[in-house]
């Protein structure tokens with residue numbers, strides 16, 4: 001499974017339209033990959049809380065429409081990072097706003113939507129302005145060279161909650177994708193927890209972080225792809241960078257067969 005991880009850098013002085021044009025060009029340059037991944041909240045700004053409301057959009061808004069077209073033109077499955085989604089509130093007191101990942105198939109169809117379950121901010125930011133998602137999402141991603149690969153979705157702060165990944169594993173995930181806007185000051189947690197989720201679930205972990213500095217937050221970069229044994233197969237630095245890697249998904253099954261630790265689980 002050929003995967004491209006687009007570690008995007010951005011600051012404060014770029015309109016959403018300009019950034020979207022830049023992202024679309026980067027995605028289209030990844031034709032030939034099976035899966036292309038973007039970071040969390042790149043259109044609205046991961047920590048730019050004050051602009052989230054004006055930059056929120058529905059699932060058929062301008063960013064989603066541009067991503068759909070980019071996926072189709074590149075002929076890839078595109079994990080579009082996430083947007084600030086504005087929809088209809090579900091319950092009384094809800095915002096009707098979510099941190100939502102969109103995945104488009106190679107024909108541009110929206111094939112999955114994941115609303116971030118664990119909101120980051122300790123009373124500010126996401127918990128104050130957004131609703132929590134409730135649904136786990138695992139989807140089959142087609143590949144050019146073999147059968148589809150089952151991919152589990154999560155977003156950034158979710159990485160700190162191992163029970164979510166156990167549920168994705170139990171839904172058949174062999175690859176776990178994590179887009180993020182994870183700051184530099186805690187980047188050691190980002191790389192460590194990615195390896196931990198790979199080792200404990202015997203899954204490949206694909207982590208796509210943000211680079212640059214926006215809203216006075218320096219982003220950590222250091223996107224990485226970790227194999228099911230915990231080895232880091234590809235790692236980015238701190239700047240904008242695209243990782244391109246051919247993941248051997250058959251190796252996941254071989255590792256699970258040769259070291260069958262998951263069969264020894266006693267609590268579920």
Ligand SMILES: NC(=O)CCC(=O)C(=O)O
Nearest residue numbers: 120156157181182183186
């Ligand atoms: N956007 C986020 O979820 C940030 C998470 C983070 O900074 C952390 O877990 O640390």
